[in-house]
Amino acid sequence: MKNAFLTLIACLIAMACNSGASGGFEISGSLDGDLADGTKVILRRSDENMQPVDVDTASLEAGRFTFTGTAGQPELYYLFVEGARGGIPLILENGEIEISAHKDSLQAADLSGTPQNEAYAEYIEGAREKSAQRLSMNEDMRKAVMEQDSAMMASLRDEYFELLESMTEYEKTFVRENPDALISALIINRMLQSNSVPVAEVEELYAALTDGIKATTHGSGIADRLEAARRTAIGAKAPAFSAPTPEGEELALSNALGKVTLVDFWAAWCRPCRAENPNIVQVYKKYKDKGFKVLGVSLDRNADDWKQAIVADGLDWQHVSNVRYFDEIAELYNVSAIPASFILDENGVIVAKNLRGDELEEKIAELLP
Numbered sequence: 001m002k003n004a005f006l007t008l009i010a011c012l013i014a015m016a017c018n019s020g021a022s023g024g025f026e027i028s029g030s031l032d033g034d035l036a037d038g039t040k041v042i043l044r045r046s047d048e049n050m051q052p053v054d055v056d057t058a059s060l061e062a063g064r065f066t067f068t069g070t071a072g073q074p075e076l077y078y079l080f081v082e083g084a085r086g087g088i089p090l091i092l093e094n095g096e097i098e099i100s101a102h103k104d105s106l107q108a109a110d111l112s113g114t115p116q117n118e119a120y121a122e123y124i125e126g127a128r129e130k131s132a133q134r135l136s137m138n139e140d141m142r143k144a145v146m147e148q149d150s151a152m153m154a155s156l157r158d159e160y161f162e163l164l165e166s167m168t169e170y171e172k173t174f175v176r177e178n179p180d181a182l183i184s185a186l187i188i189n190r191m192l193q194s195n196s197v198p199v200a201e202v203e204e205l206y207a208a209l210t211d212g213i214k215a216t217t218h219g220s221g222i223a224d225r226l227e228a229a230r231r232t233a234i235g236a237k238a239p240a241f242s243a244p245t246p247e248g249e250e251l252a253l254s255n256a257l258g259k260v261t262l263v264d265f266w267a268a269w270c271r272p273c274r275a276e277n278p279n280i281v282q283v284y285k286k287y288k289d290k291g292f293k294v295l296g297v298s299l300d301r302n303a304d305d306w307k308q309a310i311v312a313d314g315l316d317w318q319h320v321s322n323v324r325y326f327d328e329i330a331e332l333y334n335v336s337a338i339p340a341s342f343i344l345d346e347n348g349v350i351v352a353k354n355l356r357g358d359e360l361e362e363k364i365a366e367l368l369p
Helices: 002-017 019-023 115-146 150-177 182-194 199-208 222-231 271-290 303-312 328-332 358-367
Strands: 025-032 040-046 052-059 064-069 075-081 088-092 095-102 110-112 242-244 250-252 260-266 292-298 318-320 340-345 350-353
Touching: 025 040, 025 075, 025 088, 040 064, 052 064, 075 182, 088 095, 088 115, 110 115, 115 150, 115 182, 150 182, 150 199, 182 199, 182 222, 199 222, 222 328, 242 318, 260 271, 260 358, 271 292, 271 358, 340 358, 350 358
Parallel strands: 025 095, 260 292, 292 318
Antiparallel strands: 025 064, 040 052, 040 075, 075 088, 095 110, 242 250, 260 340, 340 350
């Protein structure tokens, strides 16, 4: 009995000695490069407005630093090093997290030690391979452009789209195989922002996530974003809205519809938008007599800039804007970046999205033969 009691006491002492590791986190890091002792290492996170917030600071000693504390749910944090460019993303969770990096390539840091960071490292390893292929392809494209090798440019363009598709498939597979990884929630969020995966597929990926990941900061907003994506999915009725025209009159979407209508989100300050405008002008002139209409929805902050860009680019169609940047109309249409566009049929049903260049004209020609 006495031996059993002593064994119990020994176990309790051992548990007490280990309580710091099991009850909180410890980030142990090593940094290579020419960094002086005392260099600050800063732990940061993003607030609800996506602004950086300093959480803690450590000092570098003999190339090493340490952070300790207690984490709630797993969350994405970043480490920044005084005098170095870039940062180290990591998943902050309770446990022992090991980091190894060079000051000149912080984003290539090696992470290990906790389940979430192991999963994150696994994802990054596969993503880096795809990224290396993309960089190599960009260099080949640069050479082809300089040499005006149109055949090579066309071949590389096809390869590039194949690479994008391969990357998307890699991410979908990773999410399916890692439903309890926070990085899976981050991947799904990016899929929704980029519209790179059909909403129905994203819904399946989200449904398979564990309840714990769905409850995290990065997982909890996915359901709302999915609802927004459903509103503007192909086959859905385009959400109704109205806004002031350049003349100050209120114009509703329902009063701007033609047989086919392009709802084009753009802004005077958006260079890709301005670069695409000549193509839209060309398609509009070619098909307007067949019932093609365009409704420009500007996300400008300045009304004069908006009106001047309409004239400068020859955008001879209807326009509206609240002149409030990414406003409630953009939110209604789940638009977080521009250019963004939606093609509607005569009943206001979305039949295509985000088509530019030749793809836009091909779709309009198909709808208005």
